[in-house]
Amino acid sequence: MTRLLVDRATHAAALSSMLGDRAAIVAATSDIDPPIQLAQWLGQLGKLYGVPYRYLIPHDLLLPDESIRFFQLDESWIYALIEGACSIGHASTTQATQHAATSHKLHAVAQAPKLVDGAAVPITGFVLRSQVVPGWPKLEIVPFDANGTELTLIRRDLLSPSILFYLVRGTIDHVVLREPAIGLHSGIDIDGEKRLRYVTVPTAAPAGTRAGDQLANVAAAPGFRDGGNRVLAVDALASAIETLLVANTANTAPDGQPLPFTAAEFGLEMVEGTQAVTCQSGTGS
């Protein structure tokens, strides 16, 4: 009986020392990976999902109206964030020790979505605060690194209706912001003329011309209906464009016959080109 009590006391002491022994914990838990649910949640948190706006942009001066700001992600900040998230439920030193011995796995799953072929790369991105964000909801964004390679998107989100948050793998050097092709708009030129576009490309066209490019120095003159209401005489404009296209062999079948001019060709001719703007990140200080 005495021996049993002695054994129990010895075992209790041994167990508590083992629960405080990092090497033993690491050995015993080596094959227990965090479940997928934890991995997903921490992966999202690693991309800053859920972090309130004020924690990201703590001061309005950091991101004034009509501005774009490039940034690098501070992995130390993410480390502290994940540590905080995984700290819940610690009530004793034993639990803290166990956490310290196993938390590297939690940090690993939080980083997993941001790796390229298993290797860590810098995570960078930009915040754009502009009227462009609500005005062009399908805004096309192409991020490049310094070598001109397109980077992979990690997160694209609106932090508010007018603030776009964009995160990529790799070091962003410049980004092309483009009007969405779906939003191609139509109209006449600012100078009141309507420059024409090639429907078919004649051999006489400059080298490299593609269908849809504008003809040099060929413009129709749009007319308006009477009454000063700025109502376009659409049919007359369509006829004028058709005549000019035929005259420039820009809507012609291979056998030289003019192709039909329909609402499709008219739609193409009325398109005002989409615009694209490049924003270049600085080299840093």
Added chain:
Amino acid sequence: MPPEPAPRAPTALTDPDTGTIIFIASCRPPLPDGDYRLTVTQSASNAAKGPPPGATFDESYVNIRRFVVRGERFAVQQAEIGGVFPPSASTGEYGNVLPHVVIDRATLPWERSAGDAADSSWLALLLFDESDPVPPTLTIQVGDLTPAAFAHAEGATPTASTLPATTLSYPNLTLGYGEFPWQQCNAIDIPVALFRAVAPGVVDLPWLSHARTITPADPTRMGLASEPGVPVETSVVLGNRMPQPNARCTVHLVSLENMAPLLATGDSYTSVPIVLPGGGDADFVRLVSLANWSYRSVDPKQSFTEILKGLDAADDFRVLGIANASTDPVVANALAMGHVPLDHQTRQGSRTVSWYRGPLIPFAPPGTIVVPQPNAANDGLATADQALRYDPDTGMIDLTYAAAWEIGRLLALQDSEFARALYDWKRSNTQAVVEAFERGVLEQQMGAALGIDAVGLAAPQPMQHAIASFIARRLAPHLTGKGTER
């Protein structure tokens, strides 16, 4: 010190190259909306020559099936409006822009007809300026498009229509299958003179609608869900009127179904009389409004390129920090590195100002984690206070990582499912440690008896093998009585 490089302004790109767009004159549905009757007739007769009496027959069997192709007529689902330009509620340089609407259903404009010779689209965009003025949008019932009394609810007794006596709506409107006079719709009443001035002429109708098939090179760039190479089919309706500069204008997507006889004719836009069904000239024309939006056209500084070129280019857009001209190197450095001084209420209740910096920083961070660690063993952070940094020179506290730790903890506590999953994972770790310990004790206690020594804690096999061999070689003979040993 080298001269500072001039800030690089955003530059316009000259060669956008993304996928393809195919323009299509019209995308007509195989079957227009309407009631259909399918009749199948089968005739059978005795074709033999000189059939015996009683064997002649010549009969027909007719089978009739009816079906309806339904389309939208008095309202369209807002989800089908894929986009409008100029953007709704926007302000921009739209003086030379014809408004357009992109409809996600490629066939919608041709599912009904304006009733002209070319069978043109029933949809049209009418633009109204503040000074026209803009006709108010009325919420009416479909029956209010006809002068006759109609039932205002299912099964109700017909009561008078609200269509004013001098307003003309769609002549000879008849409701199809599944369309009821009590359905709600939006409409606008346009003065006849304005209608004549701004509605497209009959000759314009075929030009104002077309379909587009867009194949984006990389849909993720636009935040589209579709796969690369999968075309997006849309139809586009163009307006025919430019907005008045510096004025608010409203665009209505209206139905012109069978209205072609009321539109101006010829290239000189000759007006036609708009006569009420009972005789006499109409004062107003009532049209169904399927969608509307408004925008403001202003100076040319508001185009896509101009807005982006006008972006604040301070310090190469690089610094997510506050531009400052402080001569104090500590302050200047901290601000330029993205730190912000914020009010800080300390645990003791006193108030001070401390530094904070978000996760988005204006310089390349070191590749390693630099959060202050409480000890060299890399034990992680057990409390937020462990991540506080204190600068003895200035007396300022840096809350950056403490705040990050705290918000991470709050986010985790907010999500009970995550909290439970984390708890389960930690418990499974504890269990693994305890199991390993139990194995170790058993092996220590019984190892000598089983003839094994120095067994690892983590590997269960030696123990099991030892027990198995103990049972087989030493215990079994006594139990089965066949033993010869000893």
